[in-house]
Amino acid sequence: MIKNRSIYAIVGPTASGKTEIGVELALRLGNGEIINCDSVQIYQQIQIATAKPSEEEKKGVPHHLIDYVSPEIDYTAAKWAEDAANKIVEIESRGNVPILVGGTGFYLRALREPFFDGPKADKELRKRLTKTIEKKGAEHLHKILSRIDPKSAAKLFPKDYVRTMRAIEVYFQTGKPMSELQPKRLDPPEFAGRIKIFALNPPRDILYKQINTRAEKHFRNGLVEEVRKLREHGLPDESNALGAHGYRRVCEYLRGERTLESAIEQTKQDVRNYSKRQISWFRHKEEVIWLDGFGNEPATQQQLREYLDQ
RNA sequence: GGCGGCGUAGCCAAGUGGUAAGGCAGAGCUCUGCAAAAGCUUUAUUCAUCAGUUCGAUUCUGAUCGCCGCCU
8 A cells, every 4th residue: 555655745946935835735644744855954053044944834744854964974965865765664654654845856866766886975086086177177087087988978078077077986986987887777766656746836036036035134144153153163165065055155255255245146146046957957857747836825835735636 | 618538238348440259147958976066058130329431330430428537
């Protein structure tokens, strides 16, 4: 019987009201538990600019994989997929319904369509390769890759150093080109096919305004102070956590590289650009069910209800 | 009022007597262990306006309008 049970995912651009509609869904089901699917909300200690739900917003609904990793750790999509899979099994074992909520499409994908069985990230190697980029440029890395794994190199733009680095990393650790390993994807988990994905699609112009307003609020609420303290406690600027929206720009401000005003404006810009990429990510996935509007609007929640009743 | 400078896409900005660089924004997209990351594509039939010179003007000339600076 578990076989027929649904698992839900609420995705969509940042600031579209995923939290609200996710909680609403959990309450409606009566036994929903939320699993965070956001690559930044997993971190502890970074709070103000992460849009994590407050206790009040949670309305008593259990939330998982939120606030559970130290900001000094560089967490990855593969790790999240593993953790989320375990959570799903755990929640279902107590007879409840898992609801994945978050905007990181890559994470959700890692869960539903697992990566190939590749090596973990090699921090030291990445550090060295990063230095190479600084000295000789991203294109140089791409040239190295085209010697050891021409197939992968051909698929990547020379400037795309993040993926180039991973391909090099895979080769150095396994001795095999990534292009050879990649087609051997791991089998999707049993529950993959039971995940129903709903994506929020609010009007773009209003979303952008919302994003701007929210960024200003974060700064007003003491974002600069929060970052200052984290840095004083030794959290490096290069950490994933301090690379999050807002944090990244505040670090630049604290390093004297930009004014506070420009940190605020750039943050708004960053988040607006990001929200657009999120929409791009989900737009052509045919398994996604689109809900027009913001998640906190009754009309949007009504659309969701209609799907549930079917 | 006089003199000088400027007026190129939503913004910043280069440029030439021969058919408008670039950046940002916007739009579209990619994504196989950093993904709130990284990368890709696209965007002015037109250079304030009008008239003139010219085979041809955004570029030269004149006038008009607007902005900025200095002087009185």
